[in-house]
Amino acid sequence: MTENTNIATEAREDWMGLLARAPDDALMSLWDGIQNRPSFEWLRSPEVGGVMVRGRTGGTGAPFNLGEMTVTRCSVVLQDGTVGHGYVQGRSKPKAEAAALVDAMMQTSAAGELQAQLLDPLHQQMQAAKTARAAKAAATKVEFFTLVRGED
């Protein structure tokens, strides 16, 4: 039972993280394509706030406060009582709403369909963008070579 809960938590961390990091337009255009959106009530209507981002001295040492980032959050409850939370980067309330509804629906029988129609394509898009940047960075990696020294 504990293990199942852990697996469920891990999966939930994954989709919530993906939704939080997703570019607004990518998420919203996929969300617009989802049929059968459930009706819901707000537990907490969307609000924009700040989170203080921390770093560590020397990269590994004591924490320090680096600066804030904008975050929008909200919570919804579906008619069957399933609760979904949305925490997304930026100030888009529709994005937070979509994230909370996806979080709730992923805990219901709609999960499989939503995974295939929204989370998987979103993950692929974001991964492709990340890989493209990494590939451009790789092309700027210096290949050193040593010239023959004229000592003889």
Place this chain on the structure above:
Amino acid sequence: MYVAVKGGEKAIENAHTWLAEERRGATDVAELTLAQIREQLSLAVNRVMAEGSLFDPDLAALAIKQARGDLIEAIFLIRAYRTTLPRFGYSNPVETGEMACDRRISATFKDAPGGQVLGPTFDYTHRLLDFKLAADGEIPEAPQGPARQEPTPHITEFLKGEDIIQDEPASDETPGDLTREPMEFPSNRPLRLQSLTRGDEGFVLGMAYSTQRGYARNHAFVGELRIGKVVVEMDIPELGFAIDIGEVELTECETVNQFTGSKTEPPQFTRGYGLVFGQSERKSIAMALVDRALRWEELGEDNLGAPAQDEEFVLSHADNIQATGFLEHIKLPHYVDFQSELELVRKLRREAEERITQKEAAE
């Protein structure tokens, strides 16, 4: 002293309207969109986010547009907006070792694992104006290589094995937050880093430069400079676990500084640290140099009386919003202040003249 004076409302209103018109410029030129500013003036956006101390590229772009490109004014707008946001909490410290690096160079190790990755740098450009940009130009697509899948390790990790570089042991200590508690001196390294990362780039650069020119020289090498995105994670109370809440672009600089040892520390390399929002390379190198200079006391070095060693001097003057606020307030009406000064100078003048007259009469 200020005094309430009525009047000027109409003049102020008209000034604002004219400001809006001047901001727009000639209407036969297309208006800038926020997306254009965000995408094409991204280093200005980065600076506004770093010194405004709020990571939100769209807001920074809006601030730059509203401020007509005056970056300190834009930073002011962001700082003001920031204070209106409810604080949801504090993130877990970001893992810069997991950064997806666009750029990663070391001036100390040629063959560092992960390599020297130049990224989109100005470094090897010839600083000649490119007139092609004055016309609409097609740009070639950037070449791609085999993308690195694994994270790039920090360079200082390789020196640690030899115990020849000062360690940065992890802790879970809660750092002070200067947005919540005013700075007090002496402060500590976490607070100094918070202050420096939002400090004025020009000021921090000038301070760092002074250490290079000999005012508390600390022999810095750029051990590593990396730019890229890191994930931000936060504990969510209602969930009971941590999730990613977003991703920020950061520039991190670690300097490796020669250190011949002191009364308390053996000869070793010491470190300075810079971490700044966005692609902000000059700022993060400067931050690392100033951080190192300010560590003189903990490393048992001598206080040479250099400005960059004086944390009260550095930290009290690094914030361009505090500085500009105090500087610019002197242009606001000081009529009563000045009236009293005027009376005083007239009185002194009268007395001086009387003394001269009396002296002449006596002779």
